[in-house]
Amino acid sequence: MKPDVLRVRGLQVYYHTPLGAVKAAEDISFSLKAEERLGLVGESGSGKSTLALAILRMIKPPGRIEAGEVWLDGQNVMTLSEEEMRQVRLARIAMIPQGSMNSLNPVMRIQAQIADALRDHGVRMTKRQVEERVRDLLQSVGLKPEVATMFPHELSGGMKQRACIAIAISLRPKVIIADEPTSALDVVVQKQVMETLARVQRALGASVILVGHDMGLVAQFVDRLGVMYAGKLVEVSPVRDVFTKPLHPYTTLLIATLPSLEQKGTFAGIPGLPPLLRDLPPGCAFHPRCPYAVDRCRTEVPHLMEGRPDSWAACHLLS
């Protein structure tokens, strides 16, 4: 049994707006084992990206981490000082940003953007050593050495993402959080980027949290899958089980909406709308749309329970 590399307990993030508190993440708890790939899926506004930022303590006002612990190698990251947290970022927990066009500094060459991370983390190297290191990193993500002296606007979307991956692995982190890394890329490039990510993860022996809204894409990559709804983690199970034996009604309905290549039929959706995070219904957040809701669901908030060994869901129907 591999040890836990990351343990999140009771993470709670609220955004305080003039109209009320937006509960972006409520009581999130999960564990990440060494060399494990965990996926987190959910609709827009379900709290996935907030979670990624929260683990890195990068939530900005008016958002605030209200409560929770994030244990990394036996240390609660939430209690670290600003400077210590800065050292943790990239060196121990690295983030790969969303696949948008803009995560690289437009006025700096790729080499400089890899080198400054190394430098600010105290890595002392000669100019030649840095160049060599950059070249190796670029090679490990499948980019030619010429890319080092280029500017971001000279690279394609896929190349930019792979450059970001190169930056993310430059200090050999234990945990990589990939926040929708392929969201703005086309399908062929998506595959390339995901393959690159898989390769470097294996080489590093790192663990990955892959955040996304495309269930099919995420499922192909991960070992375990977590489903988020309205800021809560409603199910966490091995990926096969999520699709074949889902525990939570939301997961069941989600899978039913996925179009299949084999069967023909009409598109199905989940009736109703996700609730405003500012104005959540009492009890279970899903109960207004849940076909199996009972009275208890309207009043009592369900917590994650082990429905099967290693399969957790937050639903009263389990007890």
Place this chain on the structure above:
Amino acid sequence: MRADYLAKRFGVFLLILWLAATLNFFLPRLSGMDPVRQKLLAQAQLGGYVQTGIEAMVKEYDHRFGLDKPLWRQYLTYLHDVARLDFNYSIANYPRRVNEIIAEAIPWTVSLLGITTLLSFSIGTILGALLAWPRAPRWMRYLMPPLWALHAIPFFLVGLILMYLVSFQVRWFPMFGGYSAGAFPALTLEFVGDVIAHSILPAMSIVLAATGGWALAMRGMMVTTQGEDYVIFAEAKGLKSLTIFLRYCIRNAILPQTTALALALGQIFSGAVLVEVIFGYPGIGTVLFLAIRENDHFLIQGIVFTVILALGLATLILDAIYPLLDPRITYRRA
């Protein structure tokens, strides 16, 4: 690629110059003004000349100034002269030529504008950047309202207020002119000191009024930049706060700030003209003011054209520098 971009800008520059010259030429003529005749008539009234001689005199001056030739020929001669930067005689200060008068005034204006723009832009930009940095000392926040207020007030108004407070009440600095009356222009330390003393108030008016604008603009750009994806990723990379501030925020925010400088040159100059007039500072502004008073059309036209030329050149230079700052521009036509 870069040559292509510059060539286009230079072409536009020449177009502007031609337009300015043509406007200069046709506008007075459209309204039927004849500056020479007017001036002579005015002189005649002052001196009590006999009216009969006037027509002959006008004819002679017309010939001298080339005003008796057909319009298209005058236009071509005019363009030819302008191209050589020859703006004819000054009507009010005949027989001095316009060029001479402008050449005397230019060093004053260039030094005043150059130094004040440099100062206000640098100080303003740095101030603006600091105001946007969460780590900046708290007391800096209180600089905002006075900077805002000063930014709203036109240069010359600040000048007038300063003049009263500093010059009249307290008599720290001289109020008027470029140097003390009767002082002989020479490169002695005394004269230079005198000049500087006289420049302080005009310079301060411009700097005080302009810095606020640059600070506000830079602060705005910084706030926008700080929300960009690459700054968020920079933080996720665990970069030091200073590194992010300098290499990711300022380095990017300075780009639109420089563009704003190029666009603001015209406004800065307009403001400076009024400041010069108020302080009697012997630069282009005062010369223009006097020329307007004397209805000296040739001088006015010469000044307007020279200014457009100078500002156009300055803009062109800034345009040429911009690709050095922003790598995206150089390779646009790749």
Place this chain on the structure above:
Amino acid sequence: MGEGTTPPGPIPEAARPGKPAAALRYVRRNPSLVVGILLLLTLVLFVGIGHFVVDTSKSRPLSAPVLQPPSPEYPFGTDRQGRDLLAVMVAGTPLTLRIGFIAGLLGVGVGSILAFVSAYYRGAVDTVIRGIADIGLTVPGLLVLIIIAVSIKEGLTVDQMAIIVASLAWLNPTRTIRAQVLSLRERGYVEVARLSGMSGPEIIVKELMPNLLPYLAATLVNAVSNAILASIGLEVLGLGPIESPTLGMTLYWVNYNAALINGWWWWWTAPIVIILIVFLGLFFLTVGLDEIANPRLRRTV
């Protein structure tokens, strides 16, 4: 990264705070708007009440003994040509403001039309309009105005000044409004409108305009401010309507008579204070309107 925050939806009626409380909260969030309105209101009151209380014919020369310091009979004093300065201020302020408004309105009016046409139809039309606006902006406006003003034979009236200033006032609004329209044009609802068969002008009027209204208002106030500045500039240089008691002309006479050196402080204090209020008021108003047009969810300072 907007994940985790839902945009605020409609507030249920029961939860809406009372009107005065909401108003006070808005004042705290947007103080500039209130300050601006207050300043301008002060001016309006001054002029309004002034017209009833003061004899504006005294703003003409030789209406009063020359160079009197402020006294109960002449609260703002008199100038060298025997004008009652209080009357001058009461009569002249609305003249200056009028030039600003006419020029500003014309400028923004023409500017918006050109901006909409240019941004919506794009292509050659856009290039030409944008080219002219850009060229016009690199040349210092004051100089062009000087050339125009100097070329006109007779003395200027206030309205003629307004038109001259307006001739350049459309340049900046065209550029800024065009930029806004361009950014709005890319938004989804315009595409939807077009696909559902709305015609070009229809889209401009029904979809784009309502969203641009606060921005147009801010641009208008800005244009008025610039127009007033330009007109005062021309007047101080001596190119204004010589007979009129406008604020700029008063400053011209102040300069002409070296009032500063001679110590006739009351002569220039009044116009300076009023001009200050005008510009500060317009400035804060612009900032306040800008805040409405681009609300910042976070207050950084």
